[in-house]
Amino acid sequence: xxxxxxxxxxxxxxxxxxxxxxxxxxxxxxxxxxxxxxxxxxxxxxxxxxxxxxxxxxxxxxxxxxxxxxxxxxxxxxxxxxxxxxxxxxxxxxxxxxxxxxxxxxxxxxxxxxxxxxxxxxxxxxxxxxxxxxxxxxxxxxxxxxxxxxxxxxxxxxxxxxxxxxxxxxxxxxxxxxxxxxxxxxxxxxxxxxxxxxxxxxxxxxxxxxxxxxxxxxxxxxxxxxxxxxxxxxxxxxxxxxxxxxxxxxxxxxxxxxxxxxxxxxxxxxxxxxxxxxxxxxxxxxxxxxxxxxxxxxxxxxxxxxxxxxxxxxxxxxxxxxxxxxxxxxxxxxxxxxxxxxxxxxxxxxxxxxxxxxxxxxxxxxxxxxxxxxxxxxxxxxxxxxxxxxxxxxxxxxxxxxxxxxxxxxxxxxxxxxxxxxxxxxxxxxxxxxxxxxxxxxxxxxxxxxxxxxxxxxxxxxxxxxxxxxxxxxxxxxxxxxxxxxxxxxxxxxxxxxxxxxxxxxxxxxxxxxxxxxxxxxxxxxxxxxxxxxxxxxxxxxxxxxxxxxxxxxxxxxxxxxxxxxxxxxxxxxxxxxxxxxxxxxxxxxxxxxxxxxxxxxxxxxxxxxx
Numbered sequence: 001x002x003x004x005x006x007x008x009x010x011x012x013x014x015x016x017x018x019x020x021x022x023x024x025x026x027x028x029x030x031x032x033x034x035x036x037x038x039x040x041x042x043x044x045x046x047x048x049x050x051x052x053x054x055x056x057x058x059x060x061x062x063x064x065x066x067x068x069x070x071x072x073x074x075x076x077x078x079x080x081x082x083x084x085x086x087x088x089x090x091x092x093x094x095x096x097x098x099x100x101x102x103x104x105x106x107x108x109x110x111x112x113x114x115x116x117x118x119x120x121x122x123x124x125x126x127x128x129x130x131x132x133x134x135x136x137x138x139x140x141x142x143x144x145x146x147x148x149x150x151x152x153x154x155x156x157x158x159x160x161x162x163x164x165x166x167x168x169x170x171x172x173x174x175x176x177x178x179x180x181x182x183x184x185x186x187x188x189x190x191x192x193x194x195x196x197x198x199x200x201x202x203x204x205x206x207x208x209x210x211x212x213x214x215x216x217x218x219x220x221x222x223x224x225x226x227x228x229x230x231x232x233x234x235x236x237x238x239x240x241x242x243x244x245x246x247x248x249x250x251x252x253x254x255x256x257x258x259x260x261x262x263x264x265x266x267x268x269x270x271x272x273x274x275x276x277x278x279x280x281x282x283x284x285x286x287x288x289x290x291x292x293x294x295x296x297x298x299x300x301x302x303x304x305x306x307x308x309x310x311x312x313x314x315x316x317x318x319x320x321x322x323x324x325x326x327x328x329x330x331x332x333x334x335x336x337x338x339x340x341x342x343x344x345x346x347x348x349x350x351x352x353x354x355x356x357x358x359x360x361x362x363x364x365x366x367x368x369x370x371x372x373x374x375x376x377x378x379x380x381x382x383x384x385x386x387x388x389x390x391x392x393x394x395x396x397x398x399x400x401x402x403x404x405x406x407x408x409x410x411x412x413x414x415x416x417x418x419x420x421x422x423x424x425x426x427x428x429x430x431x432x433x434x435x436x437x438x439x440x441x442x443x444x445x446x447x448x449x450x451x452x453x454x455x456x457x458x459x460x461x462x463x464x465x466x467x468x469x470x471x472x473x474x475x476x477x478x479x480x481x482x483x484x485x486x487x488x489x490x491x492x493x494x495x496x497x498x499x500x501x502x503x504x505x506x507x508x509x510x511x512x513x514x515x516x517x518x519x520x521x522x523x524x525x526x527x528x529x530x531x532x533x534x535x536x537x538x539x540x541x542x543x544x545x546x547x548x549x550x551x552x553x554x555x556x557x558x559x560x561x562x563x564x565x566x567x568x569x570x571x572x573x574x575x576x577x578x579x580x581x582x583x584x585x586x587x588x589x590x591x592x593x594x595x596x597x598x599x600x601x602x603x604x605x606x607x608x609x610x611x
Contacts, residue, residue: 026483030465030473031147031458037170038122043096044078044167050094056101057088061211063099066129066137070098073145076159078167096127099137104128116202116213117177118143127171135197135213142198144171153199154478155450156192158543178461182216182399182434185456186441189449199457203436210280216434220274221285223337223358226256229267229286242266244295255288258317259299267317268324275329283333283356284325286318292340307346314342319352326354335399338391343383345390356434357391360401369406369511370497370504372419374426378506385426392430399434400427404452407592408512410440411557413520413528414447415493420459421467428463435460443595445587447554448490450547451475479551480544485535486551489528496524515561522566528555549581556581557590560604575604 043051053071055063071082087101097103105128108121113132118140121128129140145151148171152160184203190196196206196215204222208215221228232253235242240251242263256263267286275281294300294310303313314336322334335356338345343363351357363384364373373381391398402423406412420437427435437456440446455470471490479486497504500519507513532552539545556578564571579601581587588595 026472027476028469028473029147029150030469031462032150033120033147033172033174035172035174038173039124040168040170041122041125041127042166042168043074043127044080044165047079047165049074049078049080049082050092051082051096052092052094053082053084054087054089054095054097054101054103055084056099057086059099060137062131062135062137062213065212066131066141067098069138070096070129070141070145073151073159073161074167077149077151077161077164079165094125096129098129098141100130104130111175112177113175114177115181116200117175119175120144120148120171121173122171132177135200135202135208138197138213139200142200143176148172152473152477153195154454154474155189156195160477176462179428179463180432180434180460182436183457183460184216184434184436185453185460186436186438187446187449187453187456188441188443189446190453190457191441199454200461201457205441214280214282217278217280217282218285218335219281220278221271223285223287224290225285225287226267226289229270230256230263235266244293245297245300246293247296252293254291254293255295256317257295257297257300258313259295259297259303264317264320268321271321272324272328275325275332281332283335285335285337286321287335287337287339287358288314288342294341303349307348309342309344309346311338311342311344312346312349315346315349315351315355315357318355319349322352322355326352330354333397337401338387339401343387345387345394345396350394351396353397355397356399357396358399358401358434359387359391361403363387365403365511367510368506369403369414369513370416370419370501370507372422374422376505388427388430388432392432396431398430398432399436400432401436401438403439403511404437404456405439405446406512408509409515409557409561410442410446410590410592411554411587412447412513412515413493413554413558415497415519417452417455417467417471418494418497420456424459424463440589442589442592443587444585445550445553445582445589448551450478450550479535479547481538481540482535482544482548485531485538486548489531489535489551492524492528492531496521515558520558520562525555525558546585550585553578553581553585553587560600564608572608575601575608 053067055067067084071084074082087103105123108119108128108130111119113136115132115134116136116139118131118136129144131137131140148169150162183201191205193207197208197212202216204216204218206215230242236253242257242260243251243253244255244257246252271284300313303316304310318334318336325332325334333354333356335358338357338359361384363380367380368376373384406414440449451474454474458470459465475487476483496519503518507517535548536545539548556574559567559574560578582597588597590596590600
């Protein structure tokens with residue numbers, strides 16, 4: 001049998017079994033645990049098993065979820081049924097202990113795994129999967145499935161599993177506690193709670209149910225909250241003094257006067273009332289409205305002048321509210337924004353221990369989206385670096401709001417994933433505890449959105465992983481026999497970036513660069529289209545083709561945005577193909593704002609007709 005015939009036969013076998021394993025021989029487990037393997041366990045033999053899953057006699061809902069998921073996926077892999085029993089039953093030689101059961105060895109039982117950490121242990125023929133207080137047991141199960149067995153949940157609809165009726169594994173004994181408590185690839189693709197749980201993100205918009213361990217929850221107040229805390233519609237007419245004084249001495253409802261005692265009282269009362277309605281909330285936001293500006297009244301100005309930044313009066317105000325919050329909800333953190341006027345750390349005032357400062361990377365990434373702020377020489381990049389260092393020096397609980405998408409063109413090609421690794425490394429070196437990567441968050445159709453979501457999720461969980469390895473893991477595990485062409489297109493994007501760096505270091509339009517940018521050349525678009533057209537020909541089922549179509553969609557979008565005067569006779573076919581894919585995949589948002597697919601399609605049709 002020829003190599004090609006063998007590959008096709010294997011692929012069809014995997015498709016028929018419901019699992020697409022990727023390009024034969026090229027997939028590598030980028031998540032494989034590091035360390036010395038423990039004893040080899042035979043979890044199943046010829047579709048049968050001697051193993052049971054053991055949970056505590058009084059299990060938490062997380063213990064139950066962890067055991068159910070483990071039993072389900074092991075059954076999918078092997079065909080065997082793995083029964084779940086209580087640790088009140090007599091021990092057996094062949095057990096998988098999930099959670100803090102009575103079976104745990106003393107060393108594992110004594111580990112401090114925080115809220116989300118996990119540990120894997122092996123003794124004789126017993127496997128132990130234990131975790132921290134919230135999602136820990138579930139994280140342990142998915143760590144074992146992903147890292148030791150090579151299972152994958154790249155997107156929210158599918159799984160990639162080994163097919164091993166006889167399953168032998170030598171797990172690596174280990175423990176791990178994530179360093180980031182907010183791990184947020186802010187893509188629509190990543191908002192599904194089940195996907196988030198399996199891929200161990202912890203994000204406000206990824207709604208993991210409380211019974212599964214929950215998620216970082218801002219319910220009630222999330223960014224730019226001054227109008228909610230002290231509504232201008234209620235107070236502005238009678239109390240303009242509650243609001244900011246401009247440098248000219250006038251009052252404006254744009255922001256609050258943060259030193260007015262009534263403002264502090266009203267804001268605190270309203271925030272506590274919101275918290276009472278949201279007992280599950282872990283973080284609340286007290287932050288200025290979007291658009292910048294701050295109060296210049298004598299009291300606010302005195303604090304700001306002493307601190308060398310408007311963050312002085314902001315942190316003073318937030319600290320006072322956080323002190324009140326701690327008295328009634330000591331577990332809740334109060335978050336604010338280091339953004340626009342308040343990006344620089346104050347010289348004197350220090351954030352309280354229950355205050356979180358979220359620093360926004362608009363200074364750098366909105367201007368220079370293709371380079372990393374750690375090496376960029378621009379003054380805005382330097383200021384952003386210094387802001388991170390400054391907040392870290394004063395001991396702030398620092399989180400980051402970063403930006404990784406063209407907000408005017410969600411589907412536009414954006415070769416910036418090479419920026420991800422040094423960005424995260426710098427953050428972690430400066431005491432950052434949470435990272436959000438804002439991207440195509442309003443709907444499906446963002447450029448390489450499933451890949452980018454998954455790679456970001458893995459790196460934010462374990463920053464020691466390497467982005468190129470994660471990218472290869474995804475491509476060769478997700479695109480089947482089309483993977484070589486998809487990888488060639490991915491490499492083309494970054495080779496093309498290197499070729500055009502003279503115009504990409506400071507692109508026209510910054511992060512909102514137009515689809516006529518020099519790097520989106522006819523040569524690049526044509527070659528990329530050729531590669532992906534060939535990839536589509538290799539697909540052996542509709543699911544595979546739909547995945548490749550979503551990779552192709554950005555190139556079709558570029559052609560449509562550049563117009564029929566550039567792409568001539570093929571423009572009509574491109575428009576028809578784009579519309580068919582976009583409607584099938586329910587792509588509604590092509591840029592930030594309201595749904596605009598219909599508007600764009602109408603405009604492109606008009607351009608085609610010369611109207």
